[in-house]
Amino acid sequence: MSRKPLLEVENLRIDLSVGDAKFPAVQDVSFTIERGETFGLVGESGCGKSITSLALIGLLRHPLSIGGGTIRFDGKEIQNLSQSEMRKLRGNRISMIFQEPMTALNPLSPIGRQIAEMFVLHKGVSWTEANRLAVEALASVRVPAPERRVKDYPHQLSGGMRQRVMIAIALACEPDLLLADEPTTALDVTVQAEILDLIRELSAARGTAVLMISHDLGLIANMCRRVGVMYAGRLVEERIADEVFRNPSHPYTSGLVASLPLLGARSKHGRQRLKEIAGVVPPVAAFPAGCRFNPRCYAATELCRVEDPGVTPLANGGLVRCHHHE
Numbered sequence: 001m002s003r004k005p006l007l008e009v010e011n012l013r014i015d016l017s018v019g020d021a022k023f024p025a026v027q028d029v030s031f032t033i034e035r036g037e038t039f040g041l042v043g044e045s046g047c048g049k050s051i052t053s054l055a056l057i058g059l060l061r062h063p064l065s066i067g068g069g070t071i072r073f074d075g076k077e078i079q080n081l082s083q084s085e086m087r088k089l090r091g092n093r094i095s096m097i098f099q100e101p102m103t104a105l106n107p108l109s110p111i112g113r114q115i116a117e118m119f120v121l122h123k124g125v126s127w128t129e130a131n132r133l134a135v136e137a138l139a140s141v142r143v144p145a146p147e148r149r150v151k152d153y154p155h156q157l158s159g160g161m162r163q164r165v166m167i168a169i170a171l172a173c174e175p176d177l178l179l180a181d182e183p184t185t186a187l188d189v190t191v192q193a194e195i196l197d198l199i200r201e202l203s204a205a206r207g208t209a210v211l212m213i214s215h216d217l218g219l220i221a222n223m224c225r226r227v228g229v230m231y232a233g234r235l236v237e238e239r240i241a242d243e244v245f246r247n248p249s250h251p252y253t254s255g256l257v258a259s260l261p262l263l264g265a266r267s268k269h270g271r272q273r274l275k276e277i278a279g280v281v282p283p284v285a286a287f288p289a290g291c292r293f294n295p296r297c298y299a300a301t302e303l304c305r306v307e308d309p310g311v312t313p314l315a316n317g318g319l320v321r322c323h324h325h326e
């Protein structure tokens with residue numbers, strides 16, 4: 001087995017086209033995911049998490065496009081693959097689950113057939129064998145009475161059950177990497193916990209690496225070994241999950257930690273306890289000069305308003321993008 005990371009994203013840039021102008025919706029984003037590792041991307045809505053994951057599987061559509069950088073999967077650059085080459089990877093070696101399974105499932109097709117299709121398409125087995133594997137796949141995500149449920153249509157299932165079906169489809173071909181974009185945001189809290197447990201358990205058992213995306217730092221820190229914090233299209237901090245809580249380096253990360261219900265401890269940078277970060281993420285075409293977080297940052301100085309901070313390696317591992325990190 002190769003010692004190279006499974007996924008290496010280097011200086012990824014995603015452009016948003018507005019007329020003839022192009023704005024970097026994501027810029028200088030670099031991270032790696034090892035085989036079997038769970039890596040989290042966290043940040044408020046609009047920070048660029050979803051479009052980053054769409055870029056990884058060639059699903060960006062106009063007005064968004066990859067504007068630069070490299071995406072290496074299993075040692076091979078995939079940012080310029082044709083749609084047909086990408087389709088071979090998608091669902092087979094890289095799979096995804098989304099927030100709302102209804103948009104990804106075909107409402108007109110029984111769920112068993114939708115799972116079986118994956119086996120026919122990517123594994124080349126017969127429909128008889130695929131139908132048998134579909135029952136097994138449903139059982140593996142703990143859908144009760146799977147032999148009967150294969151005949152159900154998506155609308156006959158609860159939100160939690162639909163998400164289980166999505167997971168069954170995503171894991172059907174034992175992918176190397178699972179992209180999970182807010183997979184539990186639409187679900188009740190108790191169902192959320194069950195689905196997260198299921199993802200954790202199945203990915204660990206099969207050695208599947210996971211890119212988990214959420215606005216919820218608590219969830220990300222719970223699920224992931226390492227965490228990348230995104231703000232306005234940039235990765236502003238990347239750390240081991242525990243360190244993010246104990247020792248946040250970027251004021252934005254401190255703000256996210258302080259706004260968590262149970263962990264709203266004193267911010268390292270601030271005098272006062274932060275309940276929430278004042279202000280909102282700016283739209284892509286209006287990113288401020290200097291550090292993109294400066295208008296919302298209590299630690300900002302003149303330097304932050306004029307100069308874009310570079311990436312600084314942290315003494316105990318990880319990276320931060322801030323002029324005043326500690």
Ligand SMILES: Nc1ncnc2c1ncn2[C@@H]1O[C@H](COP(=O)(O)OP(=O)(O)OP(=O)(O)O)[C@@H](O)[C@H]1O
Binds near residue numbers: 025048
């Ligand atoms: N199709 C599109 N057209 C124009 N702008 C877009 C499009 N898709 C995303 N954007 C913009 O790109 C930026 C990043 O969006 P993205 O969906 O990746 O954010 P996010 O952090 O995943 O947030 P959310 O959790 O709300 O999806 C946002 O400013 C968003 O408005």
